[in-house]
Amino acid sequence: MRLLSHLLRRFIEKGRLTVITPDGARHSFGSGVDGPVLVARFADDRLARELFLNPELIAAEAYMDGRLTFEDGGTVYDLLLLFSVNRKGLAAHPVQKALRKVWRALRGRQQANPLGKAAENVKSHYDHPAEFYRLWLDESMSYSCAYFEHPDEPLEAAQRNKMRHIAAKLKLSPGMHVAEIGSGWGGLAIYLAQTCGVTVSGINVSPDQLAESRRRAEAAGVSDKVQFIEQDYRELTGTYDRVVSIGMMEHVGVNHFDEYFTTLRGLLKPGGLALVHAIGRMSPPGTTAPFIRKYIFPGGYVPALSEVMASTERSALWVAD
Structure with missing residues (x-):
């Protein structure tokens, strides 16, 4: 959780995200104002490491797989809104900058659309x-x-x-x-x-x-x-x-x-x-x-x-x- 905590502290300024890890510990990030307040639960320890490396993909996949759930009436819409109001902070993180640089270098291959x-x-x-x-x-x-x-x-x-x-x-x-x-x-x-x-x-x-x-x-x-x-x-x-x-x-x-x-x-x-x-x-x-x-x-x-x-x-x- 240490690496993900470092990312979330820099990422989430508006609103608040509280993460409950499998051991029951609660980790909170954000000011609690100007955005949604959301409580999320991780089903396993691997999720924190995976989210640190590729949060935009893994968060969605973990939600679909049931590894990421929300409590106290929170919904996936609240997660998307939280991301929307804080998205500049995510892109500014050094690891995310490096990831986006790789994506940019590979975008020709990712968007390859030859006949067939x-x-x-x-x-x-x-x-x-x-x-x-x-x-x-x-x-x-x-x-x-x-x-x-x-x-x-x-x-x-x-x-x-x-x-x-x-x-x-x-x-x-x-x-x-x-x-x-x-x-x-x-x-x-x-x-x-x-x-x-x-x-x-x-x-x-x-x-x-x-x-x-x-x-x-x-x-x-x-x-x-x-x-x-x-x-x-x-x-x-x-x-x-x-x-x-x-x-x-x-x-x-x-x-x-x-x-x-x-x-x-x-x-x-x-x-x-x-x-x-x-x-x-x-x-x-x-x-x-x-x-x-x-x-x-x-x-x-x-x-x-x-x-x-x-x-x-x-x-x-x-x-x-």
Whole structure:
């Protein structure tokens, strides 16, 4: 517990974390103000050593395995909030600095998404029954950020706002042919076909999403205007009036950014326009958190704006907006 105590004393300033070790001893860290107060129990002595070396991954795994539990009404949400309000202190610890330096050096390997491997990574996240995603997505099954015009707007309306905003930025005209890279469950392609009179070729490497997309296009009466193809973006051929890619760049991987943007450039007709939507980080280039990398989005990475702009320059693309 000595090493972990050293880390937690430097890490936790706001709120308070009390750790009960297997021998019944209690160790408290933090001021008790400006953050949650949480009591955690360790089931075995090994947990303290493991947490010291990789707290972001081991805390989550120990919680899932039942080795880390909470008392007095505390929850895993309180642990996440405690981490959130104190996260700068964790990154400043010498061991954590060294760990992040190693992650940074290895991020190209961690985010390797060659043909085949990219599809495996995507399937691990998306090839689950659509009924699961319906539990918390809107009716259009849009999985990317919505566009709320006011705080109490329903999710369905906010997603519709986003699709309308995308269509306006693409400056679509009836009869245009649009390529959608990463077509999800087909919501955007169906909307563009219904609303803007365009034809859409959507590509995806998730068979489950493709099957649901085709079913939804048929139900919406636009199966003659929309096709969904199981294909990696690097395998798409032809040229298009517009290319749109929503919430897919996070799956590309930093070493593939140039390949991604060069592919977009090659798919555009002269005078064509591409729109890329992605989650971005407010900090400089970094790495993907270990739990996210292992369990949620293998091969994924949220890019920094500086990385995106540099890649578009190398790919001879003009950033218009």
